[in-house]
Amino acid sequence: MGRRPCCDRVGLKKGPWTTEEDRKLVNFIFANGHCCWRALPKLAGLLRCGKSCRLRWINYLRPDLKRGLLSEQEEKLVIDLHEQLGNRWSKIASHMPGRTDNEIKNHWNTHIKKKLRKMGIDPLTHEPLLPPTTSTTTDNHHRDRTSQSQDQQEEEEGGGPLDSSVEVNNGAFCTDEVPLIEPHEINLGTCAPSSSSSASSTSSCIINENENSSMITLMEDLGLPAFDDDWHNSMMMSFWDDDNDNFFGSLNLFVNGDSDNDRPNLTASSDPTQCPRMVLDQEPWNLFELS
DNA sequence: AAAAGCAACAACCGCCAGGGG
DNA sequence: CCCCCTGGCGGTTGTTGCTTT
DSSP states (O other): OOOOOSSOOTTOOOSSOOHHHHHHHHHHHHHHOOSOTTTHHHHHTOSSOHHHHHHHIIIIIOTTOOOSOOOHHHHHHHHHHHHHHOSOHHHHHHTSTTOOHHHHHHHIIIIIHHHHHHTTBOTTTOSBOOOTTOOOOTTGGGSOHHHHHHHHHHOOOOOOOOOTTOEETTTTEETTOOOOOOGGGOOTTOOOOOOSOGGGTTTTOOOOHHHHHHHHHHHHHTTOOOOOHHHHHHHHHHTOBGGGTBHHHHHHHHHHSSSOOOOTTOOOOSOGGGSOHHHHTTOSGGGSOOO
């Protein structure tokens, strides 16, 4: 019995997304959020399956993505987390705000793996590489099905993730205790963004009431669609500029594409390299009609 | 300058888990 | 309890751009 396809593929487009498709998707999510990925493409006028839309949004269009190469610090964090979690990229990504599992996975496969091997470290076990005389299978049973097959195909090496409940970072957090912010945790009365921990910087953002209302006014000024509370909250967090403790810096770049504008209270981030690549590149955000 | 090889990453595919009926 | 649907995850592939020959 064949698997039912995730969507009706007849007439659906595949392959790279066009800017027009990106615009449609972002505009739709801006206006409506994403209630149901399966229904979204039809409602947004896209000839894509919902899965594809979801991936595109999560991995590329989401405004809170950092983009660009991982910093050395981030790389180290990935290695640490991978040592504890194995190929659980989504878990790893959940500890790295602004980074997607796909991005981390790609970076691991293309950069970190090689780097570790060069350093004489087995990227699977995080142990020093041994001569390939003994093939240990002691840890293989810990790994999930797919990573096992890949690992076996790639290299006959043991090792892998540990129990998902294991603590990392000296017990700073548990892997199943992803620091997600809940709507009720958003305190509009105070603004205490950016703890020292990069892993919690985005999710710990609490919007100041004045900025909150200013932002709403700004959005209205710009003709942006009305948001429901959840969407609004997520957008507030999405545009937080950790490095400058500044919500409007990122939003300004997002909206205006440059810092040269006459809007009060809108200043671009001082260090453009700290801004999301999609903002810096003016693509695809600059293509969207915001009115 | 052209071709071949390589690296990076966006996107796809198949499977799984959880929730609802 | 079972089945179906949906969202999510991880592995893999395809495409594109860059570097080397």
